[in-house]
Amino acid sequence: MLSIRNLHASVAGKPILRGINLEVKKGEVHAIMGPNGSGKSTLANVLAGRESYEVTQGEVFYRNSNLFALSTEERACEGIFLAFQYPVEIPGVSNIYLLKAAVNARRKHQGMSEMSAVDFLKMVREKIKLVEMKEEFLHRAVNEGFSGGEKKRNEILQMAVIEPTLAVLDETDSGLDIDALKIVANGVNSLRNEDRAFIVITHYQRLLDYIVPDFVHVLAEGKVVKSGGKELALELEKQGYKWIEKEPAAELRV
Amino acid sequence: MSAAVDRYLALQKELVLPGRGLSWIDALRNEGAHHFKDVGFPTMRDEDWRHTNVRPIQKREFTLGNSAQDELDNDSLSKSALTGLDAYRVVFVDGRYCKALSSLDGLPGGVTVESLAAAVAADTDEVRETLGSIAPKHRSGFIALNTAFVDDGLYLHVDDDCVVDKPIELVFFSTDTAEQLIQPRNLFIFGNRSSVQIIEHYVCGQGSVYFTNAVSELLVQDSAVLQHTKLQEEGDKAFHVGGVFMHLQAGAQVVSNNIALGSLIGRTDLQVALKAEGASCDLNGVYFANGRQHIDNFTQVDHEKPACKSNEYYKGVLNDRARAVFRGRVVVHQDAQHTDAQQQNKNLLLSADAEVDTKPQLEIYADDVKCSHGATVGQLDEAAIFYLRSRAINEATARSLLTYAFAADLISRFSIPAIRSRVESVLSSKLFGGSQMEQLV
Ligand SMILES: Nc1ncnc2c1ncn2[C@@H]1O[C@H](COP(=O)(O)OP(=O)(O)OP(=O)(O)O)[C@@H](O)[C@H]1O
Numbered sequence A: 001m002l003s004i005r006n007l008h009a010s011v012a013g014k015p016i017l018r019g020i021n022l023e024v025k026k027g028e029v030h031a032i033m034g035p036n037g038s039g040k041s042t043l044a045n046v047l048a049g050r051e052s053y054e055v056t057q058g059e060v061f062y063r064n065s066n067l068f069a070l071s072t073e074e075r076a077c078e079g080i081f082l083a084f085q086y087p088v089e090i091p092g093v094s095n096i097y098l099l100k101a102a103v104n105a106r107r108k109h110q111g112m113s114e115m116s117a118v119d120f121l122k123m124v125r126e127k128i129k130l131v132e133m134k135e136e137f138l139h140r141a142v143n144e145g146f147s148g149g150e151k152k153r154n155e156i157l158q159m160a161v162i163e164p165t166l167a168v169l170d171e172t173d174s175g176l177d178i179d180a181l182k183i184v185a186n187g188v189n190s191l192r193n194e195d196r197a198f199i200v201i202t203h204y205q206r207l208l209d210y211i212v213p214d215f216v217h218v219l220a221e222g223k224v225v226k227s228g229g230k231e232l233a234l235e236l237e238k239q240g241y242k243w244i245e246k247e248p249a250a251e252l253r254v
Numbered sequence B: 001m002s003a004a005v006d007r008y009l010a011l012q013k014e015l016v017l018p019g020r021g022l023s024w025i026d027a028l029r030n031e032g033a034h035h036f037k038d039v040g041f042p043t044m045r046d047e048d049w050r051h052t053n054v055r056p057i058q059k060r061e062f063t064l065g066n067s068a069q070d071e072l073d074n075d076s077l078s079k080s081a082l083t084g085l086d087a088y089r090v091v092f093v094d095g096r097y098c099k100a101l102s103s104l105d106g107l108p109g110g111v112t113v114e115s116l117a118a119a120v121a122a123d124t125d126e127v128r129e130t131l132g133s134i135a136p137k138h139r140s141g142f143i144a145l146n147t148a149f150v151d152d153g154l155y156l157h158v159d160d161d162c163v164v165d166k167p168i169e170l171v172f173f174s175t176d177t178a179e180q181l182i183q184p185r186n187l188f189i190f191g192n193r194s195s196v197q198i199i200e201h202y203v204c205g206q207g208s209v210y211f212t213n214a215v216s217e218l219l220v221q222d223s224a225v226l227q228h229t230k231l232q233e234e235g236d237k238a239f240h241v242g243g244v245f246m247h248l249q250a251g252a253q254v255v256s257n258n259i260a261l262g263s264l265i266g267r268t269d270l271q272v273a274l275k276a277e278g279a280s281c282d283l284n285g286v287y288f289a290n291g292r293q294h295i296d297n298f299t300q301v302d303h304e305k306p307a308c309k310s311n312e313y314y315k316g317v318l319n320d321r322a323r324a325v326f327r328g329r330v331v332v333h334q335d336a337q338h339t340d341a342q343q344q345n346k347n348l349l350l351s352a353d354a355e356v357d358t359k360p361q362l363e364i365y366a367d368d369v370k371c372s373h374g375a376t377v378g379q380l381d382e383a384a385i386f387y388l389r390s391r392a393i394n395e396a397t398a399r400s401l402l403t404y405a406f407a408a409d410l411i412s413r414f415s416i417p418a419i420r421s422r423v424e425s426v427l428s429s430k431l432f433g434g435s436q437m438e439q440l441v
């Protein structure tokens, strides 16, 4: 589904990603871990198409076509979803409006007609139950005045409503209490199927107890320095990142 | 450029203006003429006009003394009508009251609507005493110029306790007679405990070069409730200078909506004097400008007596090379203890070439007061645009959505639905060239 080949990217002229290789197939869940500043969010933003991140080298193929040929909104229409590490507050735009616009933009892209107001509301009401949010959140401005945890849940609500093909979750577990963590995991697991894939960026092994990954990768200084199965996360939890950094860089193809 | 001033003064002598020969109106006009002769047109050296250059107005030779028109091709008038507005309508064509085009059927008996020309000629005590007593005589050459030519406009009197069920819309329609100066002069008296909604609506036909220099004086008596909306939609080559001056007596409550959408150079002076205890005003203002438009709002609230409230909130969106000026002056006089005065001005610049000068100005001479003010100038939040785009919303829609969101809280303050939808559709067409916004709202 996603094939990242020797990806280099810079921010404000400073190289951040320095040769990333990663293969993600349909149905898989990949966890990405790594120290602060290693480039995890940069990778997520490059995949979503943020223009301030300049791709200097390498290629990314999404469903066999060149990802970089698509604008941010086209990528979203094609099923890529990013749950932001820091969700943005948008005063004056209601959550429900955003959800509706997002759903209808994708439907239009797929040549489908707009969803009727009744069907849409019914669908959103089901999804909001899944993330255990109160309905009043639908009518509040997007993320405005939401607590940290509420913002993260709102990202999952959006994901559940949009039903992406490839979801990248950037530290959606950070700042969540244990109940919220389970809810977020539940949101992901309920979408999990053989046609979708997830890239879950996290610092905590704990999340991976609930969202069991097929692969775990460690990013350091803009490269994948180690890849493995879910046991790798446990090992990292015990030993930290130091032991990997000492090892020669392993660019494992999965 | 006193030649321009002299030309207008010579014209003033020639014209036979209504009520000529009545000593009080002659004196009022002469006072205006003298003052205009003294001060002339404002220049950018005048503190109150520092950011607005009126030379383009000054250097044109506008004509005065338009004849009355009872007929108008109704198309051009209906084009400018506010869709869905259920209101009494008083129409002025090139500044002259036009009874045939007005519709006042069903107007409550306690309301007198008349042309100011007729009211002046009728020489009543009320008109004699009130006309010219509310607009500050020495505020600017433009008021003086209007006063020198006091001619036609609206005279409205609302009896005590009279509640008017629908808004009264005054349509100031300018035909396409090029290079004319239209100087409406309006006098409003709202009786004790009356309740009225007024819309002053400035529109034009095709949009030639003309100049509107309007003055409205409003006396809002004890516990009267007034909503006054000025909707300035002059043509895109037109010049508009308009003064709205209000005196509020005890317990009077005014909501002023000042909406500037049209004109090449547009300036509104809005001055509210809270003259007795417990008077309050909400001043809402919005301006959208594009191209090379220049929109200036000069507001002043005088807290003269204790326990009055004022709350001012102005927002502007500017695109292209447009320029806006906001000046918010609040004067809390010595007597005015327990004043509550709030003021905010927020601006959104959609282009790097757009510019705004915003200046709050608080002068406080009382000690027990609650006052605050703030001004911001910003751009669209790129992080928010990316966020929306990552949710499949295209860039143009994301930008218009965020712009709409910026203005939405202000627009929602306009309680008349037809006004809200006009403002929304102008926002969409002026700033995004089309229909996009309609899907959003
Ligand atoms: N706009 C920017 N300007 C300059 N440097 C930036 C910018 N954005 C990111 N960086 C730098 O790029 C590096 C990678 O940042 P990134 O956010 O991708 O790290 P991360 O792995 O997600 O870290 P964390 O675990 O703390 O979220 C950091 O050193 C960061 O300071």
Ligand SMILES: [Mg+2]
Binding pocket: A040, A041, A042, A085, A170, A171
């Ligand atoms: Mg990060």
